Amino acid sequence: MWTGMTREGGLFKRSSSAKQKEFDPTTACWSMAGQLAVGMQDGSFAVWDSVSSQVSTSGRSGKHSSPVTAGDWRTSLFAPALALASTSTIKVSRGFEAAEWGSTALKLKLPKRSAGGSMKSLPGRAKADVEGLHFSALKFSGGGRHLAVLAAPTSAPRLTQVILYEIQAESEALVASREYVGDGVGGAPFEVCWSGELLVIFSRTDSGGSIRTIRSMPGAVEPSWPPDPRDAPGMMTCGGLSPRGLVAAAFACGERGEVLLFGLPALEPLGKISTPGVPSDLQLHAPTEASRHTLSVAFDGGGVQVWEV
Structure with a gap:
């Protein structure tokens, strides 16, 4: 949450209170509806609506346990779902169907793949499990059903790979379907x-x-x-x-x-x-x-x- 910020004249500035966390943004992205999402070093995030000037902050379910490293909005004027990534975690909201943003931000669960799996690999091999990956970028597909990510194992940050996830069950499941390793x-x-x-x-x-x-x-x-x-x-x-x-x-x-x-x-x-x-x-x-x-x-x-x- 933006606990280290106070609002004055529509702008945000750092609070002088030593007990509050500093405003330390790590990533930001705009939606086509004019909403600015800002991910923080402490794993929290906030969304500023440029039309209404309202600010929504992450609740317990939306907060990440490590710095937010990438984000993207689903292209929609009416249900602009937000995806945010940090080390070993991807969370996607369901848009603004619920009363508060914090109650809609859910961690996507990765179902275990059966023998043979649902993964369809391109030439090369990659570890597609979300655990142990650092996400540097993520992008929604045009229809919003898929999420492409740039990721690298935390133990080998130069081994960048692309993983394509399908979003299922009303944003409650994330299934890896394609991958590409250079x-x-x-x-x-x-x-x-x-x-x-x-x-x-x-x-x-x-x-x-x-x-x-x-x-x-x-x-x-x-x-x-x-x-x-x-x-x-x-x-x-x-x-x-x-x-x-x-x-x-x-x-x-x-x-x-x-x-x-x-x-x-x-x-x-x-x-x-x-x-x-x-x-x-x-x-x-x-x-x-x-x-x-x-x-x-x-x-x-x-x-x-x-x-x-």
Whole structure:
């Protein structure tokens, strides 16, 4: 809870009381309905509604036992469920159907898998049990039925993997259904994005990178890029996806950079943009009323450049 905060003029500041905990945020995320969720170092969280200016804080059922490391909102104006992760724990709310936020935040239970299990693995092996994992990112699918997470064993933080969970029984059960572990050829996963129920995974190596697509249910063709690891123009630095299915991946090419554009679902190459510096981050914007995308790229040495694509 925000026990170390007092409210003045719509803003929050640190309390001077030594008995109260300090405001120490670790992660934050916005919902499309204008709600800001902030996870704390002590495992608590709070949600600020920008429309009503009301603040909801975590109750006993919603509090984590370790720092909150990642969060995401289900895309909905009417039932914006919130997922928060900490070491060995993922909790998902049921939205605002109950009177208080704290009473809706439940820890997702992991049913034991039978012999053979419900896990459908991609090439490679990973430990999909939630115990002993540090979660660095999580993302709801477009329909809100699946949750993709970037995780690594607490004993081996560099062994990043992607685990796809299906949310069942009205947010009371979480079942691992797919997993992906990088290798020395394709690289280690560092970013995940959803296009509907199609998950796009960005991975990097010291000199290259790759893009992989995973569907929530196996069986259909799942394209990947590049066909040959040597086709990557350099080390992948960042990646992104627009709501309309445009994929962008940025690479370091010496002191300059390149951004490659692809179309979903086939990861069809669409174009290439040369940049004056090494990209450190990128964002794709696709206004519904516009026919083009806007690509914003930030650089290691400072500065931002914007393209219409």
